[in-house]
Amino acid sequence: MxxxxxxxxxxxxxxxxxxxxxxxxxxxxxxxxxxxxxxxxxxxxxxxxxxxxxxxxxxxxxxxxxxxxxxxxxxxxxxxxxxxxxxxxxxxxxxxxxxxxxxxxxxxxxxxxxxxxxxxxxxLTIDDILTEPLLVTGVSGRDARARVRELLHQVRLPADAGARLPREFSGGQRQRIAIARALSxxxxxxxxxxxxxxxxxxxxxxxxxxxxxxxxxxxxxxxxxxxxxxxxxxxxxxxxxxxxxxxxxxxxxxxxxxxxQHPYTQKLLLAAPVPHPARQAERRAARRELTARESASMKAGSA
Amino acid sequence: MTLLPEPGTLGGEPVIAAPASRQRLLRRLLKDPVAAVSLAILGLVVLASAAAPLLTAHDPAGSNVAHALAPAGGAHPLGTDGVGRDVLARLLYGGRTSLLGTALATAVAVLLGVPLGLVAGYFRGWFDGVASWSANLVMSVPAIILLLVVLGSVGQNTYVAMAVFGLLMAPGVFRLVRGLVNAVREELYVDAARVSGLSDGRIIRRHILRVVQAPVIIQAVQILGIGILIQSGLEFLGLGSSGKASWGAMLNDAFGNIYTKPVLLLWPGLAIGLTVAASGLLGNALTDALFGGAAGRSRKRRSAKPVKRSVGEDRPTSLPLPRLSGDELLVVEDLKVTYPKDDGETIVVDRVGLTVRRGEVxxxxxxxxxxxSQTAFAVLGLLPAEARTTARRLVFDGTELGTSDRGRTRQALRGRRIGYVPQEPMSNLDPSFRIGSQLAEPMRRHLGLSRSEAKEKALALLERVGIADPARVYTSYPHQISGGMAQRVLIAAAVSCDPDLLVADEPTTALDVTVQAEVLDLMRSLQQERRMGMILVTHDFGVVADICDRVAVMQNGRIVEAAPARDLFAAPTHPYTRMLLDSTLEDSEPRRPLGTTGTEQGADA
Missing domain, CATH: 3.40.50.300 (P-loop containing nucleotide triphosphate hydrolases)
Structure with a gap:
């Protein structure tokens, strides 16, 4: 632009x-x-x-x-x-x-x-939110608004979104606005x-x-x-x-x-459920095995 | 039927035009009859006082003993007082003194309280310490005594008195502002502004002042009312500026003539009463207009996002009802939940049918x-009062629950035969009661156990849900345990009365994955051990794959696809289900390392 x-x-x-x-x-x-x-x-x-x-x-x-x-x-x-x-x-x-x-x-x-x-x-309107970081640097209002239009385009929000308030947007759209602000x-x-x-x-x-x-x-x-x-x-x-x-x-x-490699990462990975019933059953079994091993080694350590 | 959000409307959500909020506030305020009348009264009082010389030719201080206590009418529309001064003139000019005095007090309170509160709340540190300590000190000083001392030493002067009164009210404003700022400065948008490189002054002006504005206006209006009362009181005692007409001084004079001409009390009394009442009511109306008032409807409805659809639109139910085999624990047919709105109603659950068998998730x-969630709450009978629920059938274990009857049948079942596990463990435990009593109480009520039996059973339950030290948790308060433990406690509570059906609303969403895995394990083992039926509300297909036997996929208030879990994951038939399953990142390729920058072997040790 x-x-x-x-x-x-x-x-x-x-x-x-x-x-x-x-x-x-x-x-x-x-x-x-x-x-x-x-x-x-x-x-x-x-x-x-x-x-x-x-x-x-x-x-x-x-x-x-x-x-x-x-x-x-x-x-x-x-x-x-x-x-x-x-x-x-x-x-x-x-x-x-x-x-x-x-x-x-x-x-x-x-x-x-x-x-x-x-x-x-x-x-604040979306325009105000997005121009804020720009105006701090002494950019003119007009340049800032032009940049905002470009940013909105980048995060795929309609160009007229600027005049609206955050509450009019869904969570996903708001997060795009936050990304646009970070990019400004x-x-x-x-x-x-x-x-x-x-x-x-x-x-x-x-x-x-x-x-x-x-x-x-x-x-x-x-x-x-x-x-x-x-x-x-x-x-x-x-x-x-x-x-x-x-x-x-x-x-x-x-x-x-x-x-x-680390036991904690292994635990974290096995705890995250897979969106697939058979594979999740396997993962669950593996997690239980790991927990059992862990508690066994803990017992051995304390004995 | 459109299932996928159109590419143009990201997130599939319509964007409404923004109304100018300030304009709306005034309009909303004027719509409220109380506010309109209050504003009119205050406006009238201000106007009449300002236009006093135009409304009366009399000198408010000009006494004429010959005409003392003259009746109303003629040259004196409201008569004269004990020394022959015109009552109307004194009322009008007295209004000036009262309004100016109280305005002065309010101005002092706001001008002192707001900046100090902003600085103390935003920067904290030593200034906050000193300012808060001073504010507490001033607040603890008895106001009337201080006023008397000041008036005693500087002589009788209404404006000095009111300035001191303003000083005494400033700590209230200070504390209000400081509290608000303290809350706002933790907001993420203030952090974002800091990261953006905004200076502190700019952050205060742009982000903080806006939040402070409304409550300060409300408090100022209230100080305005109190100020008139205090000022009149002082003047009534004869402590105001002598020789100046004022409502309080009029009361004083009328009091002297209470036996000869009691009507003299009426005019200043009326003026004071109306002005004070109007400012008080205006303050309330402002609070309502600015903060949504007592109703607070928007908050109550949990996550119910209305499905925008016109009423009466009739489409065939998208799914054939599951064939009933006879051993269903719960049968729901044609469940519909609507909320009233200005024009008609919004449908949040639309002709939903589902069944749960014993031992099935x-x-x-x-x-x-x-x-x-609205579907689950409808089954539980926990929807807010304004929700309208209808269903062709809502049968639990052979008993028709009925939808209009929010009370008896369902209440008897809830807790006893239908257990509920909520999403936010912490907000579902009462912070002022020990865990033990919250667990034992329902059992004593539903199962008729004695105190010691209930305790014994509660301890056994805590142990069953995997809490290492049941006795300690039993005597703990909710804030003393972790979120994962709290969810275990709530699961123990949900199964405490041996329910046949468990309704769990996103039971693991607030938990860490490792805790989630353990809680799901617990729920599965309890469900299998007791052959409970279970409805699990979730947005996480991983959780579904982990625990569910059958799945119903909902979109816009309807069930678009229902199938046994294995079939649904293996061969989703509905495009919306396919889109959702495609959005899961489980099988996405891991991103390759960025090989070229030469910064890979950093100080990772």
Missing amino acids: SAVPADLTRHHGPDKDPADDGPLLSVDGLVVEYPGKRRKVPFRALKGVSLTIGAGETLGLVGESGSGKTTLGRAILGLAPVTHGTITFRGRGISHLGKRERRALGEDIQVVFQDPYTSLNPA RSPRLIVCDEPVSALDLSNQARVLDLLVEIQERTSVAYLFVTHDLSVVRHISHRVAVMYHGEIVETGTAASVTGQP | LGLVGESGSGK
Whole structure:
């Protein structure tokens, strides 16, 4: 679209910037603690987590509730306090930025949250929601609106959606709006925190396909946080498994979701029901066998 | 019949035009007769006070002892008071004092309370500590005594008194705003704004102020009313500005002449009463208009998304009724659930027929808004009062449940012979009672057990559902146990009275997969052990494959396909079922690693 200034539609191919030689994002020995109330011991949500994400790559982060996967995403976004360790983005440490520098990082790191109902301000129109990140940078109102039309087209919403309020859209449509907002400044990394777990099955598949398509076109990287192994296999180049604030296993999507090595990953995989009665019966039997083995070895260990 | 959402309307959902919300608020407010009348009264009082010089030629302070206590009529439409001042003039000019004074108080309260509340709520930290502590201190000071002290030291002045009164009301506004901000700043859209790079000031202006607005307006209207009362009280005591006409001073004068001319009490009393009542009622009406009022209808209806379809449209039932073999536990034929709306009704369950045999698990599958939960609630008789349920047959174990009778028959069966496992374990346990009493109470009622028998059975049940330390959980409160444990407790409660039928509404959706697997195992083993029939509502085909014998797929309030589970997964016949099964990602190819960036071997250790 000709009305859109070039800097709003930048694409991050493998370009020549020296900052792009290393990984896009690397997290090293990250510890996040939340202070305990009234002299209690602080709660350690992350216990020394390390990972990397390359440009244009999707790293799937799987774990159950309380595993710390959401906290990791929030720490990268600057929404959770970093106690120890470093987060490096394009060669620059970002774990202890000042407010102003952190705000400037909004250009490169964006977010899509789980709940499409609370992640959009119900009082603002879609136009207001989508122009918000653009106007911060001093883009003119007209350029911003042109960009919004383009974004709506990208996430396949009707062009006249802009004048409406979030409540007029279904969950899947709202999540597209949230994706459009994340894309508005063409970031290099989007933290996707369970973006499809609140959606119906059919919408889930469509939103995932949309995310893949956007990635192939713009080379954006995703940190894709989810509890669902089948989702993570579908979208991730690599997968990291979190358990109790630590990463217990990393590898390619095929290896982690196909031949998991860590006992917890194995348990997670066997617990996810397959939509096929005969295969699910097999999986159930395998899971029971694993549980029996586990408890037997625990008994042996305690004896 | 269109089954798949058309490509143009993503998600298949119609998008309605947006009305301007502010305009709508005023219109909604004026539709409410109470609000309209209140607004009219307040408007009239303001206008009359503002136009006082035009409405009367008399000086409100000009006394003429010769004309003291003159009757109404002639030059003095409402007569004169004890020292011969014109009552109408005093009423009109007094309105100015009262309104200005109370407006001053409200302004002070809002101007102090809102900014301080915003800053304290948004930034928290030491400022929040200091501000909250000060607010508590001011709130604990007895207002009238402080006012008397202030008036005693600065002399009698209505406006000073009202400014101090505003100061005393500010902590209320502060705490309201702070609480609202505290809640909003946790919203994901505020996080998203932060990530977008918005400055704090901008976030407050765009996202937070909007939420604060409405409650503050309501509270301001209420302070307005209270202010008039307090001010009149002070003036009645003779503590207002001397020589200034005011409603309170009029009351004072009338009180002096209560035996000679009691009607003098009427006018200021009427003015004060009407203004205060009007602002109070307006505050209530505003609350209703802004927050949907007492009805709150939209919230009650759980996940019932109306099926947009015109009434009276008649299509043949899409499925032949299953042939009855005689050992059915539950037979439902032609079940229809509708909700009234402005023009006619919305159908959420449309001619649904299903059967459940003893020892059989029926899965009701569908996406949100398909009517699956509404069907289950209709069987349980747990639909909200405004729902209209009709059915040709609704027979449980030979007994016709009837649909109009929401009370007796079903109530006797519910809990006793039909158990229910809800979706949200935590919100279905009463936080103020121990787990034990919540488990034992229904058994004492339904099974007539003694206290100790019920406890014994409850402990046995807790152990049966896999809780490691039943005695501890028995004496725990719901907040002390995990979500998975809570669901086990609810399953124990559901089977406690040995029901024949278990209705489970998305029983594992809120749980982690590993916990889900264990809970499904538990439900399966209980169901087999007791040969219960079971209706399992779910959107997850994995769960269906795990536990269900037969499956009914619902879309838009109808069952589009019903088959034994194996057949349905092997050969789905309906296009909607096929679309849903194709959307599952189970067999999708894992994505290949991104081989070229050279960042694969990072610090993953």
